[in-house]
Amino acid sequence: xxxxxxxxxxxxxxxxxxxxxxxxxxxxxxxxxxxxxxxxxxxxxxxxxxxxxxxxxxxxxxxxxxxxxxxxxxxxxxxxxxxxxxxxxxxxxxxxxxxxxxxxxxxxxxxxxxxxxxxxxxxxxxxxxxxxxxxxxxxxxxxxxxxxxxxxxxxxxxxxxxxxxxxxxxxxxxxxxxxxxxxxxxxxxxxxxxxxxxxxxxxxxxxxxxxxxxxxxxxxxxxxxxxxxxxxxxxxxxxxxxxxxxxxxxxxxxxxxxxxxxxxxxxxxxxxxxxxxxxxxxxxxxxxxxxxxxxxxxxxxxxxxxxxxxxxxxxxxxx
Amino acid sequence: xxxxxxxxxxxxxxxxxxxxxxxxxxxxxxxxxxxxxxxxxxxxxxxxxxxxxxxxxxxxxxxxxxxxxxxxxxxxxxxxxxxxxxxxxxxxxxxxxxxxxxxxxxxxxxxxxxxxxxxxxxxxxxxxxxxxxxxxxxxxxxxxxxxxxxxxxxxxxxxxxxxxxxxxxxxxxxxxxxxxxxxxxxxxxxxxxxxxxxxxxxxxxxxxxxxxxxxxxxxxxxxxxxxxxxxxxxxxxxxxxxxxxxxxxxxxxxxxxxxxxxxxxxxxxxxxx
Numbered sequence: 315x316x317x318x319x320x321x322x323x324x325x326x327x328x329x330x331x332x333x334x335x336x337x338x339x340x341x342x343x344x345x346x347x348x349x350x351x352x353x354x355x356x357x358x359x360x361x362x363x364x365x366x367x368x369x370x371x372x373x374x375x376x377x378x379x380x381x382x383x384x385x386x387x388x389x390x391x392x393x394x395x396x397x398x399x400x401x402x403x404x405x406x407x408x409x410x411x412x413x414x415x416x417x418x419x420x421x422x423x424x425x426x427x428x429x430x431x432x433x434x435x436x437x438x439x440x441x442x443x444x445x446x447x448x449x450x451x452x453x454x455x456x457x458x459x460x461x462x463x464x465x466x467x468x469x470x471x472x473x474x475x476x477x478x479x480x481x482x483x484x485x486x487x488x489x490x491x492x493x494x495x496x497x498x499x500x501x502x503x504x505x506x507x508x509x510x511x512x513x514x515x516x517x518x519x520x521x522x523x524x525x526x527x528x529x530x531x532x533x534x535x536x537x538x539x540x541x542x543x544x545x546x547x548x549x550x551x552x553x554x555x556x557x558x559x560x561x562x563x564x565x566x567x568x569x570x571x572x573x574x575x576x577x578x579x580x581x582x583x584x585x586x587x588x589x590x591x592x593x594x595x596x597x598x599x600x601x602x603x604x605x606x607x608x609x610x611x612x613x614x615x616x617x618x619x620x621x622x623x624x625x626x627x628x629x630x631x632x633x
Numbered sequence: 634x635x636x637x638x639x640x641x642x643x644x645x646x647x648x649x650x651x652x653x654x655x656x657x658x659x660x661x662x663x664x665x666x667x668x669x670x671x672x673x674x675x676x677x678x679x680x681x682x683x684x685x686x687x688x689x690x691x692x693x694x695x696x697x698x699x700x701x702x703x704x705x706x707x708x709x710x711x712x713x714x715x716x717x718x719x720x721x722x723x724x725x726x727x728x729x730x731x732x733x734x735x736x737x738x739x740x741x742x743x744x745x746x747x748x749x750x751x752x753x754x755x756x757x758x759x760x761x762x763x764x765x766x767x768x769x770x771x772x773x774x775x776x777x778x779x780x781x782x783x784x785x786x787x788x789x790x791x792x793x794x795x796x797x798x799x800x801x802x803x804x805x806x807x808x809x810x811x812x813x814x815x816x817x818x819x820x821x822x823x824x825x826x827x828x829x830x831x832x833x834x835x836x837x838x839x840x841x842x843x844x845x846x847x848x849x850x851x852x853x854x855x856x857x858x859x860x861x862x863x864x865x866x867x868x869x870x871x872x873x874x875x876x877x878x879x880x881x882x883x884x885x886x887x888x889x890x891x892x893x894x895x896x897x898x899x900x901x902x903x904x905x906x
Contacts, residue, residue, distance in 0.1 A: 346766065348759075370762055373796070375789035378755040382793065385759020388744055390690055390767065393759075408749055409786075413756055417746040418738045 324487030325462035328357040328426060331483055334469040335394060339365050345473060346370060346386055348395045350379045356396040356426050376401050380409035380423070387419040392473055398432075399425025399441035399482060407447055414478045415453045422472045423448075423480040428458070429518060429569030430597070431485045433606040441482075442597045446574025448480045449547040455500055456547040458482040458576075460521035461491045464544055467498035475500070484569070486519045486607045491542070501548035509537035512625045513557035513564045515580055517544045520567040523611065526618035531625055538625055546576050551583050558588035563628035565593045567616050569607070572596040591632050593624045634677040636845040642712065643673040643845070644905045647874050648898060649708045649721060655894045657704075657725040659733070663871035663884040664778060665705035667809040667842070671776060671867055672697075672709045674848040681771065684714035687741040693771050694744050694760045698753020699778040699807060700734040701886075707731050707740070715742035751784025753777060754804060758790045761802035761862075772854060776805045780812030783821050788833075791862075795834030798860040803852065804835075806864065807842065809871040813885045830864045842867025874901055 339345040339361065346368040347361050353371060362369040370386070372378045376397060383395035395402070402425050403410065414421045425444060432439035449456045457472075457479060459465040465483060472479045491506060506521070507528050516524035521542045528538040539561055541553055557564055564584065566577035577594030584590060595616050602610050611617070615624065634642065647669050654660030676682070680693045697706050704724055711718045716731075723729035730739035734748030745756045757775040764771050777787065794802055806826055810817050817824060827837040836858045840847040850856070851865045871885070872878025875897040889897055 367766060370797075372758075372789070372793045375793065377751070377786035378758065378789035378793050381752060381755025381786065381790065382759035382762065384745060385756040385761070385773075386763045387759075388694065388756070389760045389763020391763050409752065409755070412746055412749055412752055416736070416738075419745070 322489035324489060326485050326487060327459060327462055327465040327483050328485055330462040330465040331424065331469050332357040332360055334466045336361050336364060338470065338473050339368065344390060344392045346391045346393050348372065348379060348383045348386065348393050350374055350376050350397045350401065352397050352426065355398060356424070358396065376405035377409055380406040381413050383421045384409070384413035384417060384419040387421050392420060392422065394422045394424050396424040396426055398439065399428035399444055400439055403441060403444040403447055410448065410454065411451050415451045418453060418477060420476060421478050423478070425480060425482045427485045428482040429484060430602060430607040430610050433610065434604055436604065437601040440602065442570045444482060445546050445568070445570050445576060446578070449579065453478060454547070455479040455545070456482070457500070457544050458518040458546065459544050460517055460542050461488050463490055463492040463494055463496045464498060467496045468544065471498040471500065482518065484519050488519050488522050491522055491525065501545050501550055503550040503553040504542040505539065506542050507538065507540040509539040510561055511536045511538060512629050513539040513541060513561045514567065514621060514625060515541045515543050515557070515564060515576065516567040517542060517546065517576055518569050519607070520569055520616060523616055523618055524567055524621060527621035527625065530618055530622045536626065536629065543576060546579055549579050549583065554580055554583045555587045558584050558590045563591045563632050565595060565621060565624050565628060567621055568596045569611065570596050571599055573599055591628050593628055595621060595624055636849060639673050639677055639845045639849070641905065642677055643670045644901060646673055646705065646708045646712060648901045650705050651894070651897055651901065653704050653708065653721050653724045655889055656722070658888055659725055659886070660704045660888065661701040661886045663811065663878060664699060664702045664807070664809065666873045666875060666878065667869040667871045668699065668702050668776060668807045669705055670843050670845060670848060671805055671807060672705055674845060674852060675774060676709050676713050678849055679852045680774070682742065684742070687715060691769060691771050694757070694773040696744050696747065696753040696757050696775045697735060698747050698750070698775055699781055700747030703733060703735045706735055710740065710742045716740060750778070750781040751786035754787050754790040757802055758794050758797070758799065761794070761799040762797055764801050765799070772801045772803065774803045774805065776807055779806055779808040779810065779817055779824070780820070782806060782823050782826065791830065791833045791835065794862040799862045800857050800859055802862045804862070804864045806866050807869050808866050809869045811871045811880070811882045811885070815882060826864070826866045834861060835864045836861045837864045837866060839866045839868065842869035843873055874904060876900060
């Protein structure tokens with residue numbers, strides 16, 4: 315009867331992004347937002363109303379979007395360059411490489427509705443390759459916050475950080491996992507739950523699913539460690555090596571293809587330091603069928619039960 | 634610098650560029666010869682830039698979007714005092730900061746890393762918007778090649794520049810009629826440029842891109858129309874100043890042999906008299 319009211323409140327992390335951006339912009343007139351017609355989908359209407367001159371909308375033109383962002387940074391501004399993650403990264407990848415990363419400009423790339431957030435709109439609108447693309451480019455931090463608190467903290471961090479950073483945000487509702495006053499540290503994972511039998515590493519909308527999986531495992535006497543690893547680049551080598559040494563098995567979960575993303579980044583550290591069994595959960599290298607993001611995550615083995623099953627399988631195999 | 638001195642400087646830049654390309658055994662000499670007069674006018678007459686304070690927030694911004702002609706920019710920056718003149722001899726050498734395309738993180742005076750074509754103008758649009766937001770009077774100048782205008786990103790930026798009424802932005806198209814493999818007209822002929830740019834809301838001026846008086850006059854901030862970005866279509870010759878290179882598609886990135894080098898240098902030296 316009370317099931318509905320006991321469900322945790324879900325947050326659209328775009329709200330935390332724009333609330334933080336507006337609060338910072340009120341204090342610092344160097345902060346500008348740049349978008350590609352995505353005022354609504356980037357939730358920038360409030361920003362536009364408060365700081366109309368500082369919302370630069372280049373229209374549906376992602377190359378100009380990122381290029382103009384680099385020019386604004388050259389002119390002393392702190393541009394938050396916003397667009398649907400799929401278009402921002404794929405359409406303007408060379409601008410991200412040359413104008414932002416190689417030129418070392420102080421540009422904040424904000425990929426909105428990343429992963430499979432656009433669900434039923436299909437693979438053209440999914441952004442499940444962006445970790446791989448952007449982390450292959452030198453000199454860009456890559457960050458996928460797990461909830462509203464981490465989003466706010468990461469946006470505040472990005473404004474202070476000198477240099478290029480890619481924030482990968484979702485619109486899919488997630489419960490709050492981190493405290494209100496959470497402070498974001500680049501390249502540092504958060505241990506959300508400690509355990510010795512297996513480690514589950516996740517970020518973005520997968521972290522709360524990893525926590526639910528750990529609860530299920532605990533019910534069966536399995537103690538899983540859960541690392542929230544928002545920072546894909548730089549990555550927390552130390553936490554990964556420790557997890558490998560202390561738990562002997564690692565499951566990664568991401569709203570991204572299993573080729574080149576979080577799982578790959580973790581595996582790169584594991585194989586060169588402390589090889590242990592791993593399972594990379596993610597989009598299995600296909601264009602997903604029709605469905606919502608949450609449906610597709612379940613479909614690809616990333617329901618809490620699916621993640622728990624992957625963890626149990628690793629524990630059996632390492633024994 | 635008066636236009637007579639500018640002509641002498643442009644000749645000196647051409648000679649140093651020719652020598653650097655010959656010694657390095659690589660470079661994009663054709664486009665370097667076509668853009669040299671424009672670079673000279675910008676750095677020695679128009680741009681408010683200070684080699685002793687290359688990151689002055691109020692400096693004018695210059696972007697060489699046709700980044701493959703980096704050597705001409707390096708020589709110009711050296712003449713202006715941004716980098717030591719003797720450093721030009723390191724062009725393309727291992728670990729030299731003077732690689733084939735300019736790098737702002739290493740070379741003072743470079744504003745953004747170019748090389749892939751169609752990048753400079755969108756960045757220039759952002760610079761010009763930044764100046765407007767700051768209420769600052771510094772101006773942004775972007776040089777593109779004519780073949781480069783085939784990149785769609787330029788037209789994204791052209792539309793945005795008009796929308797934002799960027800009268801503090803000047804685009805100079807080095808219209809030498811040749812691209813890497815063939816003539817523009819035989820490839821994807823965007824010429825004439827003026828009507829297309831005007832249709833987007835730009836003010837356009839056509840000049841002889843080797844006539845120093847015309848270049849200086851066209852670049853004057855006094856000749857800006859309020860609320861409109863400005864384009865200068867500079868009619869140039871690829872390989873300008875060297876008879877066997879001029880308007881010859883073979884010389885996009887060909888390197889002269891010893892005999893050709895001697896002849897080319899002799900022609901430039903004669904023109905300097």
